[in-house]
Amino acid sequence: MIPTETIVALATPSGAGAIAIIRLSGKDAIALADKVFVSVSGKELTNQKTHTIHLGHIVDNGKTYDQVLVSVFKNPHSYTGEDVVEISCHGSTFIQQQIIQLLLRMGAKMAQPGEFTLRAFLNGKLDLSQAEAVADLIASDNEASHQIAMQQMRGGFSNEIAQLRQELLNFASLIELELDFAEEDVEFADRTQFNELLTRIEFVLKRLIDSFAVGNVIKNGIPIAIVGEPNVGKSTLLNALLNEERAIVSDIAGTTRDTIEDELVIEGIGFRFIDTAGIRETTDHVESIGIKKTFEKIEQAQVVLYISPLTPKGELNSMP
Incomplete structure (x- = not known):
């Protein structure tokens, strides 16, 4: 069953910014917005054409919250297929919350995560x-x-x-x-x-x-595990690729005890490089856990870069 309530939510990322957009969707979206919006030209939103923008103020009981731009989209020519109103206000978190709370008091319902897209799907827009x-x-x-x-x-x-x-x-x-x-x-x-x-x-x-x-x-980044024995330059390679001191490098064997991951975008494709603990026989319990994680990452990785003590500088062995 397609829901009929009018929903409201912040359509831009939460937090302060220059501009924020508050979206209303549902059969009463335009009427609810009309109750709190005062146009500078005295227009009523319910009488306006679809895909129009109007300058005015959000007002409640004589108190002005902000000067805003209101966009009107009438069904079925909207993202959700319903009547949609988008209020572009200043990005203060206080202003955002005040406008949303005001619309909730007017009868709107808080949208659930992804509900605008859900309604677009239910109404055949997607x-x-x-x-x-x-x-x-x-x-x-x-x-x-x-x-x-x-x-x-x-x-x-x-x-x-x-x-x-x-x-x-x-x-x-x-x-x-x-x-x-x-x-x-x-x-x-x-x-x-x-x-x-x-x-x-x-x-x-x-x-x-x-x-x-x-x-x-591609969406999650191509995982590349950097593996080898201790002290063969795995962490040095990771730092060089990222151009920062992401992993600790020392002459002490077994410095890396856990996996260290970071992503690098090369020619538009994300690569997730994983520095791992050096593989060797050890009696150290903590290091053994790190080595176990190394083998887990080898199984999960799309590409394995194996560095051996005999690898010439600048050359790598790649195992798909």
Whole structure:
């Protein structure tokens, strides 16, 4: 069942800033905003066209909270498919909270995390794949993950699957037609074309399954474990890659007892480098725990950089 309550929440990151946006969505969104908004030109929001912006003040019982810009989006031409109002106010946390509390008192309900996107999905503005891509797009921190999220949000996967589904339905209807006229010995469906379609569907599904693993790695950063014996330069390599003293370096064997991770973006792709404890036989209990973690990281990593005492300077052994 599609919810009908009007919801409100901060649409920009929490905390102080130059500007903050407070979003209302629901059948009473425009009417609720009208109760607290006083336009400088005396306009009422309920009488305004969709996709318009209005300058005014948020006022309650004669008290002015802020000068704001109010954007009006009428259903179904909005992100959620409902009436939507976005209030652009100054980014003071006090102003943000005062406006939100005022709207709650007027009858709005606090939105749950992701509820605006949920309503967009329920109202048919986004399919499930696109809705999931919204979170990935927000979380993208490099060019590769951004491009994947944008492609998914544009409906790249959904359109391909929808086209294959339509072709399957067409063939299914032709086969059912043959069954209805089985005694007539008439063929309506081209068997060769049908087999080609099944082969293409199998190929597309396999490609989508494979792309999930690749996309997940790109989104989270490609994990690269730096492994080797103690004192072969693993921590020195990590510090050199990051251009900072991220890991402690000393001549004492077994200095690194735990894994140290940090991310580096190279040509738009995130790489998560993991410095590990040196692998050797030891009676030290704490160091043994660190070595155990090293082997765990080796299993989880997409790439393993093995540094041996005999590795020439500037050369590395890479094990996928």
